[in-house]
Amino acid sequence: MEEKLFGHSVIRKEGRDKVTGRAQYVDDLAFPGMIYGVTVRSSIARGRIRGIRHGDGIPWSEFTIVTAADIPGKNEIAAIAHDQPCLADQFINHPEEPIVLLAHPDKYLLEEARRAVQIDVEPQPAIFSIEDSLAKRAIISGEDNVFKSYHIEKGDVDAAWARADVIVEGEFRTGSQEQLYIENQGMIAVANPRDGVTVWGSLQCPYYVHKALVTLFGLPHEKIRVIQTETGGGFGGKEEYPSMIAAHAALLAWKSGKPVKIVYDRAEDMVATTKRHPSRTRHRTGVTRDGKLVAMDIEFVIDGGAYATLSSVVLSRGTIHAAGPYFCPNVRVRSQAVATNAPPHGAFRGFGAPQSIFAIERHFDHVARAVNLTPEEFRRRNFLHKDQTTATGQVLHEAVDLNGLLDRAFKESDYHAKRKRFARENSGATIKRGIGFSSFMHGAGFTGSGEVALASIVEMEATSDGCVRILAASTEIGQGTNTVFSQIAADALGIGFDRIEIARPDTRSVPNSGPTVASRTSMVVGKLVEAAALSLKRTLLESGFLCDACTEDEFVRACRRYIETRGPLRSRSQYEPPPGLYWDDATYSGDAYGTYAWAVYVAEVAVDTITFEARVTDFVAVQEVGKVIHPVLAAGQIEGGVAQAIGMALYENVVWHEGRMANGQMTNYIMPTAADIPPIRAFFEEQPYPFGPGGAKGIGELPMDGPAPAILNAIENATGICLRETPATPEVLMDALLESMTEKAGARG
């Protein structure tokens, strides 16, 4: 093979199965004797369970019924903390908390039975907002409702204010957001004391589920097996929650002795599973008269919901990204994740960064105005450059060219001409047009020492017919893991794409390559794939069966001869950090990430002042993500992320009623359709990252970060309305526009 696959848009590995409907998702599987499971949940937010009553008219003896008392090991969904039960025992901490599980062969009867279980609860005071949690209106978690707090301190912020000519303050909020993968959560379990527990399901992180089941059943590791089925989207929603549904299916299977399938319907999935953390960010920024940053003081708070789950890590990423891609000598970021009586908020693409980046990128338009600079000129004067330090004191050793990204984004979007034209044409028009942008970065991989702690492993094995199988726990969830890994391995081995097989992620047969999260799969695990492939090839070369510049046929023959004479041909690689990375968890300083992706996004909007609808009419996304492995997949990641973020900015409004999502349907929780999404034009500047495969960096989460502030900046440009919160629904725009008209009328009067 002379032609490299890297940089070429080969056909998606499992694409044919997907376009023909043959791909097997969990709900497409049926096992002999399989029965169905459902979850009886809390209807209230907080209280003490007094009793459980099984109502009349249901043949209860036919049902498998599981409560906390049936759990063989610990009643805990193992994560970072140990606070979340698998089934509520005595106390309820959020609406939709699971309490009882039922299984039966008849789905329809099962639904009637679920409604017939009555949970008698003595209500307790509950809290539903960041403010109530911070004010300790009720203590619902630990001593102070705080799951985690961080403090970043760079320079001397307190002393720096005196050098600021202008100080600008602002408060910003982001609402919750549902991941809304189109495939609902689902699991099938087979479990018995002899064979242990096996689950098949829709998930991102097989070893997270494995850990949860080991804890729940108290069984040895080898007695628990987790197998990923084709997964219809994750976006973080299938990072930690699958542990819960797998635990439930497994408990029912264990007690009934039969395979049990639990697949949520859309309403249950929306109200009961995790969503993006709502946030509040306060900025106080000191600048000189000529627009240089002097001091930044940032307070970032997220609502974690009722249990800790991943909130500490979401908070970490949001905290580190809160100061944006700017150089400021004096920075303080204080952050907290607090408890409320809502279902736990969890992982969602971007993982805290979209929240804090929304705040700074809105705020910086205002700071620019306060020093009479354009938004772009203010940013240009403060962009991070090579050899400067980030808020955590990380020295950027690679070239960073935010000015170049900004230039390209403005050119592709025709920013300046449009800004002028819109200003001219808006006067008197009922549809006001505007253009805005954001500049931002996203750290790839786990934070700080996270990748070292994961110590991810990839294995590879060759077959006697010259195929090479990649063994990794990294999952294909639509983003292209199978395809990208195959490209990397095929190039390293010098063989064709079709000779690479991807082993199904199954904890019995694949090593732990870490979770499929944090924009780490292509960059971190992909590098391990490359290393394992090179190691396998080295083994063949050293054996003498293969010469250096081989043809594919020679590779096939060499594999066969090696396996016939020497036995299995396998290789293995394990993560080693790039040299020189240093991180201090105690002071939250140092090299937060091995590298960052950088971007400037431009949004154009049209705001209808009659209907109060805002639409995005054009979108330009320029980014530097290292070398692009697969242009179509990479653009697909950007376009899909931008679309989700347009949803976050304008449409997706989780309506809360006492901790419960009140609009848990696709009918009234509105995600963008084909008719709502503008042309999204993605451009890549390629700056090779030496420690990614072929120079690639992580890409998956980046496009979630920038669109919301760019869109709300554009709305402010179009209308003069300053919105400080997402989503900007027509109701929000109506209130703001009417208020501004009243103020103007008042000023005239």
Add this chain to the structure above:
Amino acid sequence: MADTVSKVDIECTVNGKLSRFQAYPMARLLDVWREGLKLTGTKEGCGEGECGACAVLMNGAIVNSCLIPAIEADGADFRTIEGIASGAQLHAVQEAFLECGGAQCGICTPGMVIAAVALIERHPHPGDAEIREGLAGNLCRCTGYQKIFAAVVRACESTGRNPPENR
């Protein structure tokens, strides 16, 4: 309810083959396909006619099979995703989805392919607005739709029907 209503005989054509089965009159056609006929390519996304993952062609028109009661299937002609390719030969829309990156996680793909086939059969050379309108009943959370729009255009080009000058 199921225990007071009996099943009825239903005869319809599914992917060119005559199919006879018994179903409760108000059973969702989606469940009849998936559980009765083992045609699991048709997916459930929302169960309320919003997402289009369960789209099939009924007498040539696109419908959401989660909203069609089984009784309405009697005498009708259906195409599901399993009937779009001709054996190993993919439909031009399926080929275009592969080439353009129109499928990511794949869960909306069967319904999206059905919608694209229905659109192209109606408008052999749809413009941008027609493509958007034609696919607006099918939600995709992965792609941001751009690659799907491109796939529809590519499929129209490759089928070569109604050359642009005749539009």
